[in-house]
Amino acid sequence: MRLSVRLLAASALALSLAAPAFAQDAAAIQRAATIRDAALNENIALDYVTRLTTRFGPRPAGSKAEQDASAWAADYMRAQGFQNVRIEQFPLVGWERGEESASIVGEHPQRLVVAALGHSPGTDGVIEAEVVRFDSLDALNAAPAGSLAGRIAFIDAGQMVRMQDGAGYGPLSRIRGAGPAAAAARGAVAFIMRSAGSDEHRMPHTGTTRYVEGRVPLPGFALSAPDADQLTRLVAMGQPVRVRLSSTAHTYETVSQNVIGDIPGRSRPDEIIVLGSHMDSWDLGTGAIDDGAGGAITLAAAKAIAESGRRPARTVRVVLYGSEEVAQPTDTGNGGGAYLRGIGTAVEKHIIAGESDFGADRVYALGLPPGAHNSDFARAATQVLYPLGVLASPQPELHGGADIGPLAEAGVPVFGLNQDGSRYFDLHHTADDTIDKIDPEQMSQNVAAWAALVWLIADSDVDFRAMRPATAAAH
Numbered sequence: 001m002r003l004s005v006r007l008l009a010a011s012a013l014a015l016s017l018a019a020p021a022f023a024q025d026a027a028a029i030q031r032a033a034t035i036r037d038a039a040l041n042e043n044i045a046l047d048y049v050t051r052l053t054t055r056f057g058p059r060p061a062g063s064k065a066e067q068d069a070s071a072w073a074a075d076y077m078r079a080q081g082f083q084n085v086r087i088e089q090f091p092l093v094g095w096e097r098g099e100e101s102a103s104i105v106g107e108h109p110q111r112l113v114v115a116a117l118g119h120s121p122g123t124d125g126v127i128e129a130e131v132v133r134f135d136s137l138d139a140l141n142a143a144p145a146g147s148l149a150g151r152i153a154f155i156d157a158g159q160m161v162r163m164q165d166g167a168g169y170g171p172l173s174r175i176r177g178a179g180p181a182a183a184a185a186r187g188a189v190a191f192i193m194r195s196a197g198s199d200e201h202r203m204p205h206t207g208t209t210r211y212v213e214g215r216v217p218l219p220g221f222a223l224s225a226p227d228a229d230q231l232t233r234l235v236a237m238g239q240p241v242r243v244r245l246s247s248t249a250h251t252y253e254t255v256s257q258n259v260i261g262d263i264p265g266r267s268r269p270d271e272i273i274v275l276g277s278h279m280d281s282w283d284l285g286t287g288a289i290d291d292g293a294g295g296a297i298t299l300a301a302a303k304a305i306a307e308s309g310r311r312p313a314r315t316v317r318v319v320l321y322g323s324e325e326v327a328q329p330t331d332t333g334n335g336g337g338a339y340l341r342g343i344g345t346a347v348e349k350h351i352i353a354g355e356s357d358f359g360a361d362r363v364y365a366l367g368l369p370p371g372a373h374n375s376d377f378a379r380a381a382t383q384v385l386y387p388l389g390v391l392a393s394p395q396p397e398l399h400g401g402a403d404i405g406p407l408a409e410a411g412v413p414v415f416g417l418n419q420d421g422s423r424y425f426d427l428h429h430t431a432d433d434t435i436d437k438i439d440p441e442q443m444s445q446n447v448a449a450w451a452a453l454v455w456l457i458a459d460s461d462v463d464f465r466a467m468r469p470a471t472a473a474a475h
Contacts, residue, residue: 028460029384029456032452034308035452035455036449036452039304039447039448039452040388043300043444043447044296044299044300044303045293045297046440048076049296049435049438050435051076053288055072056072057286060095060281060283060325061256061322062092062094062256062280063254066279066280067257070087073295074086076299077259077261078261080299083263083264084262084264088257088338090255091253091254091332091333092323092333093252095251096251096252097247097283098122098249099247100115100116100246100248101114101247102223105243106241112230112243113224114221115195116206116219116220116222116247117180117220117222118206118207118325119208119216119251119327120180120221120247127244128243128244129242130240130241131243132151132188133156134154134155136155137155137178137182139155140155141182145187146186148183149186149187151187152243152245153182153183153186153192155179155194156193156228157194161198162198162425164420164422165418166421166424169196175193176193176207176208176209181217183218185217191221192220192223192243192245193220193223193228194225194228195222195223195224196222199225199430200225201226201426202227203430203432206283206284206430207282207325209327211328214329221247231243256322258322258339259319259320259322262316262317263303263311266311268313268315269315270315271315272317272349273315273353274412275353275354275355276318276319276336276354276356276357276400277295277319277403278321278322278324278325278403279291281433282325282429284429284431284433285433286434286435287433288437289359289360289424290359290428290429291324291356291357293360294356294357295318295320297447300447300451301447302318302454305454310459313460314351314458316454322335334402340410347407347410347411347412352414354400355400356450359424363419363446364420365391365392365416365418366381366382366385366392366418367393367395367397367417368393368415369398370467371396371468372396372413372467377456377460377462384453385449388448389445390417397416398414415453417453
């Protein structure tokens with residue numbers, strides 16, 4: 001039995017058993033269910049992400065590809081009926097990978113498969129030095145000052161733990177962010193690490209590292225998992241291991257941009273619900289999973305709401321943020337921060353925000369802001385989403401993602417439609433992030449969940465700020 005058929009049967013049962021669950025009565029729940037079912041069976045998500053990744057390929061932050069893709073996406077929004085479509089630029093330090101290579105040298109030479117870390121400087125020729133291995137960032141930080149002089153620091157913290165919510169990523173991403181600076185502080189000439197990924201393919205995962213006092217202090221590289229294993233085995237044999245590294249990576253001045261489009265509210269258009277994702281991607285794949293899919297899901301959900309026959313009371317705003325992936329010398333280069341600065345005091349009229357930036361696999365849980373979990377609204381949302389296989393999360397949504405994080409810090413409540421990330425970090429930041437990895441049926445389930453939930457929010461008078469406990473509101 002196809003998902004859509006099962007959905008209709010489950011939906012009818014859920015609606016027949018439930019009483020009106022929040023102030024807008026059963027009619028709102030029924031309309032949300034109708035929007036959900038229509039979005040499940042017909043939406044523009046696959047069309048959008050296919051055109052985006054085919055036309056423009058990878059879209060590094062600040063690159064011509066990102067800029068051209070943003071201009072195209074604005075036209076796409078207009079063609080789909082979005083209003084007030086605009087592009088808001090902001091300055092950015094861009095980064096180009098150039099050419100890179102790594103190899104073990106000496107008596108038994110062999111090539112290593114690496115990817116330079118984002119915003120890492122080039123090697124200015126070739127670096128050749130002995131490798132010193134650490135099993136954690138803490139171990140590197142415990143090394144004495146100067147103990148790595150003229151050497152290459154290597155952290156192999158083991159394979160990322162595969163988890164549905166992606167929680168295994170955090171420990172490795174912290175190594176990627178802080179490792180180069182920690183290595184430089186101890187005199188190292190370069191830094192290498194096991195990729196932050198859950199796969200075992202000979203394919204490195206890139207990702208950004210951090211600026212320290214306005215610069216990334218030394219060249220950094222990610223090793224594919226099999227190459228990290230190989231290097232660890234060689235070090236364990238007790239003989240010095242020398243590695244040769246080369247990179248022509250460099251930075252340049254450019255601009256990035258946010259693309260913004262609205263489905264204006266019927267009666268309270270100044271009250272805004274933000275649906276966020278990001279336009280930029282890493283350069284190894286074509287950015288289908290991270291995060292072309294997120295833009296596709298949010299655009300398709302907003303369009304499904306617009307085509308439902310009745311615009312909601314509040315405005316639904318889709319923002320395709322620029323420059324999510326990369327660190328910057330200052331805190332002004334992120335699309336989320338640029339959006340917050342641009343709206344000024346209108347942030348007080350932002351009702352709630354949600355972000356889709358975890359691929360295209362199915363949504364399994366709904367996270368609502370603090371205080372909303374046991375509300376009438378939560379019961380209505382759960383009722384509408386249950387036929388899609390989405391349950392209420394026991395944990396409140398507090399921070400959102402990188403793009404809507406600045407809104408959350410400014411006091412805007414955030415929600416999460418949590419996706420199954422079991423395979424996400426097999427693909428994340430690799431050459432394997434391509435359109436063929438998207439399951440169209442699972443992506444349509446995402447669109448249906450977003451459309452139904454956002455309709456319930458947008459056509460209600462629910463005040464999520466007022467629901468927050470006093471301790472949460474104080475933050």
